[in-house]
Amino acid sequence: MTHVAMIVLSFYPADPRVRREAETLERQGISVDVICMRGPDEKKVEEIGRIKVYRVIKGSNKENMVKYLLLSTKFMIISFAVLCYLSFKKRYKLIQAHNMPDYLIFTGIIHKIIGVPLILDLHDLTVELFETKWGRHKRILNSLVKFAEKISCGFANEIITTSTGFKERLIERGITANKITLVLNSADHYIFKFNPQREFHKIQKDLxxxxxxxxxxxxxxxxxxxxxxxxxxxxxxxxxxxxxxxxxxxxxxxxxxxxxxxxxxxxxxxxxxxxxxxxxxxxxxxxxxxxxxxxxxxxxxxxxxxxxxxxx
Structure with a gap:
């Protein structure tokens, strides 16, 4: 059986993009391991069909920049160790890291050395998001965040991102266009289904x-x-x-x-x-x-x- 590992500083199955990608692979007969955070009342290890979830640290609020950096660094170190441990039992054919942060791609450094391809899935552009959230620290962060994005994208074999605007901005910053694949955040048609019996009327009250x-x-x-x-x-x-x-x-x-x-x-x-x-x-x-x-x-x-x- 083919095995794929995903690393994401988020929750599973709460993150819709990670869930949809994992379930798509599962439907193709591929075994998926997801290394992620743990929410309240969630199990540390859980099997959902061919998807096995390893919730390695408790989730916390990402609103504060310093706390976010500490959380992401801790998560990256633990995820690297867990991924290496799991690799003794499974021969992964692919490692996929989901940002933020971009540097989660380096959890696959050992796999990269032995020839396993790495995909960096850029849900968001860290440079622009950091500017929006923590613009008051722009002088300190801007160069560091751009550098992290550049080396992370350079380290990945392939890059996936979620909008045309994101792709164009990455190309402007020197990322090779043919390295980037656009995969939109479209609705999961297994869950979000149109009801042909639904009726539409003019709304005058109780909108x-x-x-x-x-x-x-x-x-x-x-x-x-x-x-x-x-x-x-x-x-x-x-x-x-x-x-x-x-x-x-x-x-x-x-x-x-x-x-x-x-x-x-x-x-x-x-x-x-x-x-x-x-x-x-x-x-x-x-x-x-x-x-x-x-x-x-x-x-x-x-x-x-x-x-x-x-x-x-």
């Missing part, structure tokens, strides 16, 4: 809005909350449901905004839901919202949720 995914400032949800307050005059009882993983400080900002507008009964700040649960929420909502703010990162990004809303 149901939905947002799911990462909940942080760059996704513009304070603007949507303000819009929900204004819509009460034209479409009474408009509601908004938000589900996902929050930056703690931004969650407090959302609560303050909701309270100041007096629309507590019209907003639900929910937690993380599985993809299957999200598909049910989409089915019972009228409009899915993707309210990106304009910044160096978001102007290049292409959201998975856009495709998921369209699919249903």
């Amino acid at each position: 149901r809005l939905l947002y799911h995914g990462t909940v942080t400032k760059r996704f513009g949800l304070t603007t949507v909350i303000e819009a929900v307050a204004q819509l009460q005059d034209t479409i009474p009882e408009t509601t908004l449901e938000i589900y996902g993983k929050y930056d703690d400080s931004y969650r407090e900002e959302l609560y303050e905004k909701i309270n100041s507008l007096g629309i507590n009964d019209h907003i639900i700040l929910g937690g993380y839901l599985s993809l299957e649960e999200i598909s049910l929420k989409i089915e019972h909502s009228h409009i899915g919202i993707v309210p990106y703010l304009s910044d160096p990162f978001m102007n290049l990004a292409l959201s998975t949720k856009t495709f998921e809303y369209v699919a249903m």
Whole structure:
């Protein structure tokens, strides 16, 4: 049997891109090992069909830059050790590292030496995302982050990324174009299925809005909350449901905004839901919202949720 290993500083099966890629390989009869973080109540080791998940450290908030760097370094070291250990039992044909951070690709350094190809899957561009999240440290970080991206991309045999804007920016920074493959964050058609019986009518009351995914400032949800307050005059009882993983400080900002507008009964700040649960929420909502703010990162990004809303 063919064996593939994936390394990601995220959660499985919560990360939709990693899950879809792993399940696609599984359907082709390929065994997949995923090395990732562990969320509350998750098992350290879990088998899901031919996919075996190794949750090597507890997940923590990535909002603080120093904590993020410490977490990613710790995860990289442990993942390298786990990958080497697993390699005594399995002969991996491919190692795939998912960013962020880009330098997770170096967990496969031993495999690279012995001829196993490495793929770097760039979900996001670290240079632009760091500038957006921690711009106040730009002088310190910019050169280091660009250097990390350059050596990581150079070390990988192949690169996958998620939007045309990302690909073009990588080429501008000197990455060879024929080394980059574009794989969009499209909806998983095994989960997000269009209901041909669904009916569409003019909405004059009880408009149901939905947002799911990462909940942080760059996704513009304070603007949507303000819009929900204004819509009460034209479409009474408009509601908004938000589900996902929050930056703690931004969650407090959302609560303050909701309270100041007096629309507590019209907003639900929910937690993380599985993809299957999200598909049910989409089915019972009228409009899915993707309210990106304009910044160096978001102007290049292409959201998975856009495709998921369209699919249903």
